[in-house]
Amino acid sequence: MNIKRTDIDALNATLTLEITKEDYQEKVDKILADYRKTANIPGFRKGHIPASLIRKKYRTPVLVEEINKMIQEKLNSYITEEDLNLLGNPLPKAQEEIDWGKDDFIFEFEIGLAPDFEVDVKGKKAITQYEIKTDDKTINDQIDRIRENYGKLIAKKEVAEGDEVTGVFRNDEEEINVDATFSTSKIKGKSNLKKFVGAKVGDTLELKTKGLFNEDHDLASSLKIEHDKAKDLNVSVQFEITEVNEREKAELNQEFYDKLFGPGAVNSEEELKEKLREDAGKQFAQQTDQKLLTDVTESLIENTKFDLPADFLKKWIANNGENELTEEEAAAEYERSEKGLRYQLIESNIVKNNEDLQLKFEDLQDYSRTMIKAQMAQYGHTDATDEEVDQVVARIMSNQEEVKRMSEQLQNEKMLKFFKENAKLKKKELTYEEFIKEAYDA
Missing domain, CATH: 3.30.70.1050 (Trigger factor ribosome-binding domain)
Known part of the structure; x- marks a missing residue:
């Protein structure tokens, strides 16, 4: 042949x-x-x-x-x-x-x-690497939220400022008929708040969805609709009040600390703040790391120029799915997947030229072992033997789906570390609220 x-x-x-x-x-x-x-x-x-x-x-x-x-x-x-x-x-x-x-x-x-090309990880324009400050205001606000969540509800008949209101939103044309619970502190503007304050259980309020809440996501959550729809929704709704509660915050005492973290783990307000600051730092780092990985990815896609065999790929897409696609459907699918394909090629190029980024079976085993030990520790099993851990690791490594998921996680971690060490970055420190507003245009 x-x-x-x-x-x-x-x-x-x-x-x-x-x-x-x-x-x-x-x-x-x-x-x-x-x-x-x-x-x-x-x-x-x-x-x-x-x-x-x-x-x-x-x-x-x-x-x-x-x-x-x-x-x-x-x-x-x-x-x-x-x-x-x-x-x-x-x-x-x-x-x-x-x-x-x-x-x-x-x-x-x-x-x-596949095209031949070179990747300039350093790039010409610096990418922002955010660092979120765990300032006193952030920690105090978090403590207030936790105290509210663990506090007592005191039933009332009449709404006062700061109370929690439960009721039913209705609008027949928009097919809105949903239960909702929210604090009046989330209501936007004095005129809207005035409608609530003094209202009683059983009263029905006439409201406008536009500008009703301080944040669009509160309207989306209350009406159980998509965020994009809530952002532009401007209709009249009726709100029938079915329940009013005053939320009395939990006291800062040892019983409260033990409920949050277990007996004796935290023993004072200062220790509580330090613990929350530590936990918040870890959560913030996950968010800023994900943002950095996304921004570097977008930058590499935008600045790494190469051609693709587009006509061939559209034809391949049309003929290799479960159902054959028309030319128009294949072209649309190609448009949706092109950026992802470009980054796959860029990442493969970077990995090929950097041996430390190449995944080995031993890397996955060690990564799996670390994850298992951490999960066991979360449930109080801190004295697991190597044999017990290895048995769990063996089960995971025999599951193709788990190995694939774990490989993607580990590869992302390796790429993130590589970008932090090699990309052109500029650090910027801000509060969590500032980060959300700047990073996600919120």
Whole structure:
């Protein structure tokens, strides 16, 4: 069997396979001989069916199956031997109906090649690396929220400023009929607040959704609608008050500290603040790290220029899903996935050129072991033996889905560390509220 590559351009080529009778005859003859021994055909004893009849009945399906196997094996071996970096899989070129009565065959396949390019991780423009300050206001606000959550509800008949109100929002045209509970401290503007203060259980208030709450997400949460819809919603709603409660904050005492962190872990307000500051620092670091990874990714995609075999990829997308797509559907899917594909190629390029970023089986084992120990410690199992941990690790490593998920997590951590050490960054310290507003345009 011969295979020949013809380059169309730097990103597209065709592979031509020539298959002769000598390539498949021996294998096909052996299979047909085995069929003759085992086939059941009415009017003939098993093992005594004429070879010509077996050949007439079974040669074509056997030949088709064997040639398809040969094609796949040859393509795979050729791609490996030539070290071809393909995008997608080879696509068979359309041809007239094959005459399987012939002795020799020619098959052609289109292939899309990954581009050659260089990645400048350093870049020209510095990327902001945010650091969130755990200032006193942030910690005190968090303590107030926790005290409210652990506090007592005192039922009331009339709404006062700062009370928690429960009721039903209604608007027939928008098909709104939902229960909601919120604090009047979230109501925006004096005129709106005035409608609530003094209202009683059983009263129905006439309200406008536009500008009702300080934050759009509170309106989305109360009406149980998407954030984007809440942002632009401007309709009248009725709100029937069904319950009013004053929330009395929990006292800062040892019982409160023990409820939060377990007996004796925190013993004073100062220790509480220090513990919350430590926990907040970890949570903030996760958010700022994710933001940095996203921003570096976007920057690399924008500034690393290379072409893709777009026409081939659209054709490949159209023909390789569960259902065949139209040209328009394939083009739309390509547009949606192009940025992701570009970053996959960029990341592969970076990993290929930096050995420390390449995942090894031992790395995954160690990473899994660390995760298991941390999870066990969370549930108080701090004295697990190496044998116990290794048994759990073995179960995880035998699960393909878990290995895939863990590989992605570890690769992200390695990439984040690499970017912190190699990308051009500028640090910026701000409060959590400032971070949310600046980083996410909130």
